[in-house]
Amino acid sequence: MIYSRRNFLKAASSGVALTVIGGETSFLAAAVPPALATPMTMEKATFIINGKLHAAEYEARTTLWEVIAMQFGLVGTNRSCNRASCGACSVLVDGTPLYSCHTLATEAVDKKILTIEGVGDEKNLHPLQSVGFTRMAADCGFCTAGWIVTAKGLLDKNLNPSEEEVKAALAGHICRCAAYPNIVRAVMDSAAVLRGSKKEVVPETDSIIHIKMPMVRDYSTTGGHLPGPDVVEGLSKTVTKKWQGYPPENLNVLGKLLPPLPEVAMPRFTGKALYGSRVWFPDLLYVKFLTSPHPHARVKDVDTSAAEKMPGVHYVLTYKNAPKLQRANVARGRVLPEPLPQELNLQGEVVAIVAAETEDLAEDAAAVIHVDYEVLPFAATLKDTMAPEAPDLGNGKGNLIRHADSPKDFPHATWAEQRGDIGRGFAEAATIKEFTYRFTGGVSVPMQPSGSVAKWDGDRLTIWGMGQGIYPPRATLAAALGIDVSKIRFINKWNGCTFGAARMAAERFYPMIAHLAKVTGRPVKVMLPKDQELAQLQIKPETITNFRVGAKKDGHIVAIDHEVFVSIGDLEFGVHADGPGNAFNQLDLYTAQVPNWRSTWCAYRTNTPRPGPSRSHIQQETKWSWENMIDEMADAFHIDPVQYRLMHITQLTPADTRHLYETMPTVEVLEEGAKAIGWDMRNPVAGGGPGRFKRGFGLGMSQHHGGNMGYHEGEQAFAKLAAEPGANIFSSDVDLTADGNVTMKIALPDSGSNHGTALAHLVAEMLGFTTRDHIRLIWGDSDIAPLSDEWFGGRTITLQGAAICNATDKLRKDLLARAASVLKTDPSHLQMRDGIISSIEDPKKSTTFAMLAKANNGLIRQTGRGTTNGERTALNKGVGACFVEVEVDTWTSNWRFVRAVYTHDTGLVINPLVSESDMVGSLVESTQVATDSIPWDREFPGTRHYSVGYLSYRIPTIMDVPKSTQVYIDSLEPRWFYGVKSFSETSIGSSGRAAPKWPNTSTATP
16 A cells, blocks of 8 residues: 555545455555545645745645745755655754654745755855865765754754754754764854854864875785885786886875865755756656565556546556667666566566656555556575575576586585685594574665656757766666667766665666656656665675684684575576675685685575665675674684684785785784774673673674776776776866866766765876865766766776876876977976976976966866776775774663774875765764664565665664774875775775674584
């Protein structure tokens, strides 16, 4: 049944009946259509919004948010949960903060309403906006308008609030990026500015320990940090100039504390950041979905005749009349599921799409659609899909995924790898232990509702999307619609945190939303509610991990038999179990000293959401079991967990050809993290403290890629890799204009990572600036930005960065050559500083960037390109750790996150202010994913909670975030510009074991 405000307000007792007869399920309309077709009571009223009068006509059930955003176009107030549980939509009504998504419009008539547009604009910023910008109090920014309005309500009444009062006022606000510490500081500092006790707020970090490693060293390296100008890479022995010619010394901009680029960050504080959900036109049509209530079913028939007659309905799409996609809906080589399939693999699959004048009218129409389902057998858990009597979900192929590369000697595995003689290893072991760990699944829920807006102008389509790129989804959409890509303008500048999970939820339906806009002749918008969004999000899947571990008397492991079972939904490939990839990381971390091991991975089809990136990929769901195993082995031998890890982790040595990584400071990450948390004060006896509330320490480690570092144009490997089919090519333009400013043009949207800010630091440093003031950014629009791949997996700084650095290097050399011609000297005799190029011998002999650009008709442009894969990508690794202190209530089993030390193998830290904010978010988000499962109904497998919203997850609020310290191990990557590497995802996989909450069983065999 669809629960709506209409049903609530009219108290309609003749609801939709659900009947099951002979394996068939039907929604029967019966007497419902006449009742539902009766128009709602209409009201006319005047609203005082931001000091101006606005008149509106609306239905009695219409919310205040719908009037503000849908009728008046004041879209700065974001709607997220639509369940009055997140605070994003908050406005002040007569000075009191209210959730506008669940406040009826009639309740606010003739009252004074304040939205983010009335707080301040770019020319007249409120301190909450200007200080919030300086304090990095927004990452993605989707929640920002809501908390700013609420905080203003607090400060209007109390200019000297305590930290506890600030937290209490904002307790009803969820920030999925977990910028909570900076939000609190921003409100406290804004209060100080307003009462006159503080005049200036400067950027500063909260708690960072920075361990700077030397450029030349003979440890934690395969040779790249030895003396000399070159580094010899991998088994190919490729000679690369160290630091790409830009060593990490005498730096002016890199390492400085600077807020994000204002063109990206400031609109988040003023309500001007154009998320897809903020796009508005006066004639917009709104979309609602009808979804399946069954874990597995086939649609036999759909009758939309009653829905098509409903007031305000313009079009209804089902499998019967949906456009046939001209080519497979393919994204990154993977076929996206059909938007309107007849066979429905999980509860929540879409059966019909209704476009109407309002969301309420579309929802009314969806409620009277008659659907005949053939209910099919299902298996929603690994236990069920692996059972002997399990239904065949593979249409004759069975439930286990096997592919061409699956091992012939392991017929029951999707992928396997082994080293040594595992039988001999167990024979030599003095102790053998067995462990089983179960992870029930997790998902990162985006703040912004997944969706899009489509608008046609003649034969040209504009899509405002939500995801992690513009060109790959544009190409996918063009192929699906059978039109040339030049006919599509794709815009995606800001996202309200996609986490990777939301990408498919939007992309899957682009063709349908575009089609609806075409056939109706109106722009069309979809914003998925959280319960429907869940079925479309990519998730961290259920896994079962078995270990059999053999060790000598001193605790050294000599044999490991590692077996993983993973749920993959209806995908036709093994995902985690397809091959080594990221799944190999934790195995690689802990088997360097283990002579005999075997790892088998078994992927099974299930009636569940599809796995994929969800705030990183192949991390907590596989790595936490390794950390549990290591801890249990340490306990068995009465060895400190840190010391036990030091006995087994990979430690790089120049002679070891198995680990040809240039930087992976495993020892430093462990030892510095332990020092920062005060590990030596740990009670080694679990639960050994007195009293009901007991505190304890935990830790976890993670090995991951360091940004999938690739190659840039000009390097020998680039041409070969770029020519391969399906190559991931990243492009950037760097423009110098006659005003002396430098503009970066990139395709990538910003979801809160502020990667454009990091790239701007690099460009400023390479061009000799001592500030970032002359660097600009244009991004996220296919009419402006150069063709480029999308970002994912923490790749931005090393792959989009490859293109940016390549273009900037070209521009630097071009400017030196031009200046040399003007100054009649050799380029090697010139220097750059703050837009001036001068002779080293005679600084008065000079020219400027601006003069050179003017002499070239006002513009000097260079384009750079980069790509991934190849040996360098495979050999780019990072390592991280998470140390936590938690408090457990032994009476209730409730636990509290007290504090954390998050340790990262960083490379050169480009901007500590932004990186700290990002890592606080990483810690909180990944802990939430790892400690609270997807909101499935445990009593009825395959079904979800009745109404999924943010309260269905244990999402941390401003009251829950621990005090955290970031430990940066400045390891320096010698193969890349300034020693930079990515660490945005390196440590994420470590937090899961640090504060575990999964059921696990273990048995020991002596």
